[in-house]
Amino acid sequence: MTKILVLFFIFVNFCFGAFENELSNFDKNFINSNNQEQIKFHHQLKSLYIQSVIKDDEKSKIEVLKRLIISSNALSLDDKSYASELEESGVKQSVINALREIVIKLKDEKSKASSKTNLNNDAQITQTSNSLNKENQIKQVQVKEQNKKQDKTIDKNITKNTSKNTQEINSKSNIKTDKIYILSSKKNEQDVELILNSNLKKEDIKNFVLDEKNNFRYIIDFEAILEGGRKKYDFNNYNVVISQYNPKTTRIVVYAKEKLPISFKLDGSKLSILISQKEKEIKKNSVQEKIKQEVSIEKKINKQEIKSQALEKKQNQKPIDKKNQKEETLYVLDVDKVLNGVVLNLSGDIDEKEINSFVSKEQNVFRQIISFKGVLEGSRKSFSFKQNTITVAQYNPKTIRIVLSGPKEFQFTQDLSDKTLMIAFQTAKNTTKTNSNKSALNSNFRSKKLIVIDAGHGGKDSGALSDKKGTLKEKNIVLSTALKLGNELKKKGYKVLYTRSTDKFINLRDRTKFANDKKADLFISIHANAAPNAKKAKSAEGVETFFLSPARSERSKKAAEKENQGDFEEINYFSKQSILNFLNREKIIASNKFAIDVQKNILSQVRKKYKVVDGGVREAPFWVLVGAQMPAILIEIGYITHPSEGKRIANKSFQDTLAKGIVDGVESYFYNNR
Structure with missing residues (x-):
């Protein structure tokens, strides 16, 4: 059956392109796989399709689409969208029909083969049953004729024969080769070592390199089962990921920004992934040089830090409370890069008094050092902002240090709220007051700006619910807020359009298409958040503003999963241009700026009357x-599942205040980005 599939693809004269291994694996194994494995193959093809579009690899895209036709028909799924895109790419209808027919033929062959095996099994059963009946008759006659003495000799022969048979069975079972398991792995100074349950041959390992700009990958594949799940090991300028690529294959990927001389070494049941010795020596020398350059600076910084800590101890000397002497360790779970700085996601709350900061000035280098007690998850992190940099590192076992550095003197902002700490470089634009922004935008400027407001969900899609009874529905709350926002913007002189102004369902792609067709200047989507379960309903609260980017924090991922549930499959319908727009760097930066201005002004307005938690500005793939x-941007105006916040976001007065805050954010964004 597999031969038919392979021969067919040879007949249509295809070229694998960038996904040779994955597509070859599909051609060999898909038809003979069970239903669950075929579903996995189908989802893998969908992922390859999106990658081919992003990489603008037309050949690979066509080959992936051909196999999506096969997998869709094998799983009884609709293949129209894939077929129409193949036609647009120049593939003839006759080829597409042949792809559909080949699945039917393969299914027929499979059913015929199974029916033949059943007939053969039936014939064998009848033959063996007849032979057994004859043997039984003969044995009965022999038993009657034989004496008791002969019975003893028969018993001896039986025991001998059974022992021989068991030996033969055991020897046959040992002929089968055992599966290879990865029992453990560990990180050494410059390599990663894997321990296997048996020896691995060099010819069983496949390795290849993908070398793109700022994205070098060295990939190793071999048949094995990974014990204990995915592993990741971080080094200074690269990291190593070990994962179960498919049920049979383990994949090791070395990720780096620049090309590295990486190789692997087999020593019996031990597999090592390593960098050449030359590269190690170069790195050691460069590290030593950096250490020498920074030793004098570090000494001065340490002296200043010791002085500042000594002063704080004198000021804050209080009798020790033995009951409260034990403190929980604070962890920095991850670090996200934002427009002008970084956001640290913390495991718990921290007081501003616990954060120390001081300045270090050297020739051509200006540094702002911030430190607090805690433990950094993962390795040291460094981010560049044109000429400036921010580094987050574990200074000592109990202290985390954040260093802002640049060639010129700068100002920075520090914002601590809801288990997040934001540190950012302050620009001249950030210091401009909102009041001056309002007066700087004239009516002529505003009249030329079109803003599309998108009230989430609607119609058959209720969105999040306050409780099981659905006392409050997200679709109603966000529609009311969206209409109020539109009225406030119109008062200022802006042009406003709504994706929906009534309770009706709108497809995901139609919302953005509407904004694109109207050539809108801004797109604002209004939503309400929800806790993942009843336990967290009382604690999950706050206003959050999101802009489009691959999610990094767990909280962002969960928020995106909630809003994407009804529309996630519709990504198949997006055109090539839409997916490329997703990666448009300029648009992401502009959306980030817009989100910061809106979040800041929402809090400024609503906190005049209400106690509102700042959920921050976040990145997520909505x-x-x-x-x-x-x-x-997408604004989560609050948690509908929270006992008090759910009622508050449904309150008309709160919605009015919220709308004014968003309008102030729009005004601030336009002023700062004229």
């Missing part, structure tokens, strides 16, 4: 923002 060709 599909509703993917197709937008203008700065686009």
Whole structure:
């Protein structure tokens, strides 16, 4: 059956392109796989399709689409969208029909083969049953004729024969080769070592390199089962990931920004991934040089830090409370890069008094050093902002240090709220007051700006619910807020359009298409958040503003999963241009700026009357923002599942205040980015 599939693809004269191993594996194993494995193959093809579009690899895209036709028909799924795109790419209808027919033929062959095996099994059963009946008759006659003495000799022969048979069975079972298991792995100074349950041959290992700009990957594949799940090991300028690529194959990927001389070494049941000795020596020398350059600076910084800590101890000397002497360790779970700085996601709350900071000035280098007690998850992190940099590192076992550095003197902002700490370089634009922004935008400027407001969900899609009874529905709350926001913007002189102004369902792609067709200047999507379960309903609260980017924090991922549930499969319908727009760097930066201005002004307005938690500005892959060709944000106005916040976001007075805050954010964004 597999031969038919392979011969067919040879007949249509295909070229694998960038996904040779994956597509070859599909051709060999798909038809003979069970239903669950075929579903996995189908989802893998969908992932390859998106990668081919992003890489603008037309050949690979066509080959992936051909196999999506096969997998869709094998799983009884709709293949129209794949077929139409193949036709647009120049593939003849006759080839597409042949792809569909080949699945039917293969299914027929499979059923015929199974029926033949059943007939053969039936014939064998009848033959063996007849032979057994004859043997039984003969034995009965022999038993009657034989004496008791002969019975003893028969018993001896039986025991001998049974022992021989068991030996033969055991020897046959040992002929089968055992599966290879990866029992453990560990990180050494410059390599990663894997321990296997048996020896691995060099010819069983496949390795290849993908060398793109700022994205070098060295990939190793071999048949094995990974014990204990995915592993990741971080080094200074690269990291190593070990994962179960498919049920049979383990994949090791070395990720780096620049090309590295990486190789592997087999020593019996031990596999090592290593860098050449030359590379190690170069790195050691460069590290030593950096250490020498920074030793004098570090000594001065340490002296200043010791002085500042000594002063704080004198000021804060209080009698020790033995009951509260034990403190929980604070962890920095991850670090996200934002427009002008970084956001540290913490495991717990921290007081501003616990954060120390001081300045270090050297020739051509200006540094701002911030430190607090805690443990950094993962390795040291460094981020560049043109000429400036921010480094987050574990200074000692109990202290985390954040260093802002640049060639010129700078100002920075520090914002601590809801288990997040934001440290950012302050620009001249950030210091401009909102009041001056309002007066700087004239009516002529505003009248030329079109803003599309998108009220999430609607119609058959209720969105999040306050409780099981659905006392409050997200679709109603966000529609009311969206209409109020539109009225406030119109008062200022802006042009406003709504994706929906009534309770009706709108497809994901139609929302962004509407904004693109109207050539909108801004896109604002309004939503309400929800806790993942009843336990967290009382604690999960706050206003959050998101812009489009691959999610990094767990919290962002969960928020995106909630909003994407109904529309996630619709990504198949997005055109090539829409997916490329998703990666448009300029649009992401503009959306980030827009989100910061809106979040800041929402809090400024609502906190005049209400106690509101700042959920911060976050990155997440909301599909509703993917197709937008203008700065686009998604605002989670609060948690509908929270006992008090759920009622508050449904309150008309709160919605009025919220709308005014968003309008102030729009005004601030336009002023700062004229």
